[in-house]
Amino acid sequence: MTILPRTFYSRDTITVAKSLLGKKIVRKIGKHEISGIITETEAYRHKDDSASHAFRKITERNKVMFGEVGKAYVYFTYGMHYCFNVVARNSKFEAGAVLIRAIIPEKGIEIMEKNRGIKDRKKIADGPAKLTQALGITKEHYGVDLTVDSKLFIIEGVKPGKIIASPRIGIKNATDRLWNFKISIK
DNA sequence: CCCTAGATTTACT
């Protein structure tokens, strides 16, 4: 197992979003280990990106996007859902993060089924809020360092095939940018 | 298959 180093995240946010495809998220809860392969991501940057939470200014919620790369940015939205991002940017930007939108369950599938209350493996973590629920990610994980072996981190995974670029989902601004990336599921 | 409504915190056009 190789944990992705901090330097992996200190590149352009778009590059990191594409590079994260095929990598694995590992979540440890007590003695249980849950993991999944990342299949869909989205890049969010700073002043050049009107759809980003960091577009206007730094706030209590988004401040981790301005902090050290390789950390978790977890936010709560629509009154019910958490979404999980990884802080990533190069030195040209003051803020940036990659939203993890979907994973393929690998280990600990029983735990995910329990967390989600459903058994359909295809639907267990195929959306940003589904994935956080399946992995048990909440605001407790805001700012967690993902480059050290603790309860939540990201490791090397499989080599992705063809990457498909699309407009980002659920936003109204900057929809001309193809910053949603996914790999086809076998 | 497609569409709609409702859940209800956080931040601010």
Added chain:
DNA sequence: GTAAATCTAGGGC
């Protein structure tokens, strides 16, 4: 006050 980087259940086609 209301829109938001969303999901689910339920009804119609």
